[in-house]
Amino acid sequence: MNNSIKVTAAVIIENQRVLITQRAAHDAMGEKWEFPGGKIEPGETPQACLQRELQEELGIVAEVCDLFAVSQHAYPQFNIELSAYTAVIRSGQMTLHTHKDARWVTLDELPLFDFSAADRPIVQKLTSTTI
Numbered sequence: 001m002n003n004s005i006k007v008t009a010a011v012i013i014e015n016q017r018v019l020i021t022q023r024a025a026h027d028a029m030g031e032k033w034e035f036p037g038g039k040i041e042p043g044e045t046p047q048a049c050l051q052r053e054l055q056e057e058l059g060i061v062a063e064v065c066d067l068f069a070v071s072q073h074a075y076p077q078f079n080i081e082l083s084a085y086t087a088v089i090r091s092g093q094m095t096l097h098t099h100k101d102a103r104w105v106t107l108d109e110l111p112l113f114d115f116s117a118a119d120r121p122i123v124q125k126l127t128s129t130t131i
């Protein structure tokens with residue numbers, strides 16, 4: 001399908017907590033919670049995309065590690081292939097450049113947050129993961 005986007009997202013776990021971010025109210029899917037990341041640009045690897053997005057959106061330099069899960073979802077306006085990678089923060093102080101909020105939450109707390117629909121399989125896999 002033409003109307004398809006490929007998006008990367010980061011699963012960053014520190015001290016038994018995972019980083020989640022809330023989209024700004026005026027953005028598409030405003031105020032939904034997500035894993036930080038964004039659209040892959042032409043010619044970009046998913047890893048390079050995620051590294052760039054984390055720097056642009058949160059001001060952190062991260063090492064992108066393994067592919068954790070891929071979720072394909074049909075939204076009314078477009079299809080998304082959302083690839084979640086584990087990542088580790090190497091440097092930088094987290095600053096919210098585009099998001100409304102960010103939280104470090106335990107895996108038990110994840111279902112309490114209103115995630116975008118495409119994230120649900122990723123959230124489900126995380127909640128059944130032992131860290």
Ligand SMILES: Nc1nc2c([nH]c(=O)n2[C@H]2C[C@H](O)[C@@H](COP(=O)(O)OP(=O)(O)OP(=O)(O)O)O2)c(=O)[nH]1
Pocket residue numbers: 007008009028029033034035036037038039040053080082116117118119
């Ligand atoms: N970053 C991110 N986007 C997600 C997730 N789940 C989900 O459905 N999306 C959707 C929301 C957007 O429609 C789309 C692209 O995400 P984005 O808005 O972060 O893209 P971007 O950072 O490249 O931003 P922009 O330059 O297009 O403004 O993916 C997720 O967990 N993380």
Ligand SMILES: [Mg+2]
Pocket residue numbers: 036037038039053057
């Ligand atoms: Mg983004």
